Structure formats: C-alpha cells, structure tokens
Amino acid sequence: MSTRSERILIVGSPNSGKSSLFNRLTGLRQKVANYPGVTVERKVGACVLASGQRVEILDLPGTYSLTPRSPDEAIVRDTLEGRLDAGPRDLVVAVVDATNLERQLYLALQILATGRPALLVLNLMDAADAQGLSIDVLELERLVGVPVLPVSSRTGRGFDRLRAALDCGGTDRLPDDGIPLDPALGYQAVEAIVQRVTRRRARPDLFRARLDRVLTHRIVGPVIFLALMATVFQSIYAWATPAMDALAAGFHLLADAARGALPAGPIRSLVADGVIVGAGTVASFLPQLAILFFFIALLEDTGYMARAAFIMDRVMGGVGLPGRAFLPLLSSFACAIPGIMATRTIESRNDRFATILIAPLMACSARLPVYALLIGAFIPDRHFGFLSVRGITLLALYLFGILAALAVAWVAKRTLLRGPRTLYVMELPPYRMPSWRSVLLAIRSRCLLFLQQAGTVIVAVSIVLWFLASYPVAPPTSASTPGSALEHSFAGRLGHAIEPAIAPLGFDWKLGVGLISSIAARETMISTMATMDRMGGRPRYTPLVAVSLMVFFALAFQCMSTVAVVRRETNSWRWPIFMLVMMNGMAWAASLVVYQGGRMLGWG
C-alpha cells in the first residue's frame, strides 16, 4: 500500500466506459478545457472519496496504445510517463470493458507497467452478467498485482468499494515487471491471464448480430442511415427555430428594457445595440448546439455512430475524408458552428482540419433568408413543367456550395493537409443503452465551451461593428434618416472604400455596406439593405447582380461566429485567417466570372 494520492488519472481505451465512470465519480463537478497548444480536450473533475476527502480527477483521452499515433494518444503517454501535468503520487485507474477482457487487458497491462500506483476497474459488469460472463476477480488481482474492482458505471454498482479503494491509493508496482511492448508477446501474456480468470465465457451477442444485419444491410442500412440523418438535420434546421425565436424575442425585450432604463446617449446605444445584440447572437446558437450534441451523444453512446461511419466511409473516402466527417458536414447545413464543433469525433488531425475547412461552404440556414430574398426579388417566377426557375436556383446554390466543398477538400488533402497516409481502423462497439446522465453532461459541456470561448469573441466583434455603424454621428442638419446616418458612419465609408474592389462583381457601395454588416451574421444583410432602401432611391439591381451576389454568399467566409469557433477548434489564428483569405478570394473570383461573363453574354 502507498500513501494517499494527490490526483486520480482515468486511463483506458475509447470504448471502456471510461467517460461514464468519470461522470459517475464527479457528477456536475467537472470542467472541460483544452490542453495547451493542441486541440485535445482535458476533462477535470472533483471526486469525493469514501473518507469525505475531495481529490482532483482527470479523464485522459481514450487510447488504444501507449505508442501514440495522434495528439490525444501522445497526451496519455506523456501524462503516464510523468512528462505532462502529473505528479509522481497520482493514482492511475486503468479502466477495461469486462465484456472484452482480452482486447482491453492488453492496454491495461501496459498502463500498469508504467509503475505508477494503480487500480484496475472492470467496467460494464452489468453487461458482462447479462452475457453470462464470469470473471475470477481475486485471481485477476493476483495475476496483475493491483486491486481489481468490478463496477457498472451505468447502474452505480461497485462504486462504494471503488471510492474506498481510491482512498487507499492503489498499489505501487515496479516499472519493469510489466509486459513487453511487442504485441505478439503482449497478447501471449494476456491470453494466459484471460484463460485463468474466465470462469464462464460470454454467450455470443445475438442482439448485436441481428441489429447489425439490419443496420449495415446493403440496402436497408443506408436507408435507415439517411432517415436518421434527415431527422437530425430536420431537428437542427426546424425544431430549433421556436427556441431561437424565443431567445431573440427575449433579447429584444432586454434591449428595450435597457433603452428604457438608461439615459439617451452613447452608453445606451452601446448596451442596447452593441452588447445585448452580441449576447443575443451568441445565445441564438445554443438551441442548435444543444440539439445537435444531444443527437451526437445519443448516436455515440448507443454505438450507432460507428455504424454510420462504416456505411459512409467509402463515400467520404472519395475526397480523402473519413466516414465520420459526414455528420459534421450535414450539420453545417443548419449552421457551421455546431458542425465544426462536431468534428471532434474525427480522430486524425488532418481529416478533422479538412472537414473544418469545408464546413462553412455548406449552405447554412443564415444564407437561406438572403437567398430567398434575392431570388424572390430578382429571379423570374417561371416554370418548366413542374420545375420552377426559383426552386432550381435555390437548389443550384446548395449544390454549388457542396461541389466547392468537395473540391476544396480534395485539393487540401493533397497539399496543405497531406501528411502521412492514415490508417483507418475503427472499433465497432456493441450496442448499448445510452446513459442520459452522460448525454446531458455532454450537451452541457459543449454549450459551456461555446459560451466561454467563442461567445466572448462574438460579443467583442458585435461591439466593434456597432461602433463602425454608429460613428461618426451624422451632423444633425442633414436629412436624418437611418440610411443617411449609416452612410455617414465608418461602415458607410468602408462601403464606399471597398466599392472599387467589388464594382467588377456588379456590387455598388450599398451592397458593400451590406457585406460588411453581414460579418455579424449573414442574415443581417437583409436588415441593412432595408435600412439603405429607406434612404430613398431604392437601389435597382439586375438579376445578374443578384446571381453574382448569391454566388458570393455561397462561397464567402463572412460569419464572425464561425471565425471565432474555427480559431478555438484549431487553436490558432492561422486557420481562420487562411480560410478568410481563401474562401473570400474564391467568392470574389466566382462572382467576377459570373458578372463579367454574364455581361459578355449580354445579360447585364
């Protein structure tokens, strides 16, 4: 026995039920942040032991190996070897799925071989019982040389004993009495142990076999997959709207209340039109985020996500992306922000960054009002049979975004994000009932992460945009319409300033002001254009200008909230700046081709 530990490290492979063990031990006392310099999540919590003492508990990323292949696996190794973030008195809790002892013990023995004080937790004992599996815990304890604790994180069984064992601090082992790093020898050792401790073998998982036969069936499988994805998409696209409207109305009331409470002047305007608008923008993303992460947690916890990736792998592989990139990209049609945050399920860094790179090219729901307005105003309402020109225009814009995304991904994976070839191995875990506790905790931590990291940037940029649109104040002598005030402001001057750059695309300075305002959110373009309209002399644009503008919107990286999230998820300003230059460059070039080409064909 050793002295009391200072901290607890939970280590295990991705499907060992490690996170639900962590959730069970910490409850709401947990925090998610990033490791410095990398985009790997660092989950810390506080755990109350049997003695009543509180200790810090760290849930290390899931890993298959201590020979790392990815940043998160490197973090596990570095922590265990004491190079990162860990003290010598930390207690290691090696977690294994009891129903898959042979595979999971291999990693566990390597973890124990690092020589830290340790415990071995046999998780998922409820599932093991259900399968008729029986393990000789005492014999296993004797063979591995550390206390072994059978638990079920789902039911809470065995946790009293686990908490008591955590109090005692586990057993020190000698670093050299572990198993060799050669997998062949390692598995020999594991086989010997498993043979001695297994009293009754598990019955084959017939439920899994039957369900897999349907869910990965050649025809039925993809149909179910598409139906599920349609449900997810529909829910973030449509079901989030009432909550988003309610939040918008709430922030409207708040702005009105602020206007009533504060004396007229710059402070009132700053609070009502800058800060509260910014906070409202941040809040408006929460319903979509919560719904998407509800589905992601549910699909991950039940084990379906791995099947979805299995089905889609070949399709996404065509442009060099893994199957797991599908859901983040689909979500990006509702909003790129939850989509980009969902790329965390992609293991390889290059694949993940490639997916982040193209997510904003999916036509998000903020583009739809802009498309709808422009199509309604400028595209003739003609029909060819049952096809309407307006409908086809909208469809073409969506397809245009998708094709551009595929092209960018294809190029990026061959240039910027080439790197060494990746080994695509993916575990297909057994189907399990989701733990609602884990699902809710996942939603909560995602939303908090967004508020902390992206929220601050969004509010700050909102204040800057408010300033640009409000100052300098137009002299009171001029005819004071909102439009003329806007023209006199920095935003209006910026619109004039960028006019030479956008004139070749068919845009005048008023559209320039609209483009600047769409940095806050693309749909803001509409209200800005309405304000400009009120200046009298309603701007007249040709259908060609409208098409050019829509093409620009399809490709341009305008949304500051997305910039903030990309900055956060890639942990550097390099990627968001690169995306700003690349996508806006693409948008400019495409609009130029459309407008100048159209004029040459005499459509101007």
Next chain:
Amino acid sequence: MSRSDATESRTERGRTLASLPPGSRAVVRGIRVRREFAHRLMELGLVPGTEVLLVRRAPLGDPFELLVRGAHFSIRRSEAERIHVDAL
C-alpha cells in the same frame, strides 16, 4: 534470409483477408503494411496466429468488419489486401 523466404513461401500459398467472402474464418499469417500501421494492427490483436472472422463488408464494398479476440472493428480494403491469412 532463409526466415524471410519461409514467410514468403507460406504467404504465397495463403490468401489475403480482402479475398475472403464475408462470414469466413482465417488465421493471420503476416501483415505487409508499413511498420507503424502493422504495429497498430497488432496492438488491436491481429498478431500472427490469431483467428479472424470477416464479418461483413460495408454496403459499398469497403471497409471490412472484422471480429478479432472478441472485438469488432473495421479496416479499409487497402489494409485488408495486405493482411495475409490461411483460410479455415
């Protein structure tokens, strides 16, 4: 030299995992992929001598689902073509 020749001739007679029909069992003989990939595949339990069940192929023919040591995982065809096996 003689040892590598022996492996060669044995795998020559065997087949690759990619050539097996779904539902068939085989014993792993050798993995002919780059070292780090081979190491990772072996860490997942695919060490020579291990029995593998090719459970199914994905709807579009790639990737493959394997059952190795009680765990299911998927690998792409490009790797399955380089895992030499003896069919059972």
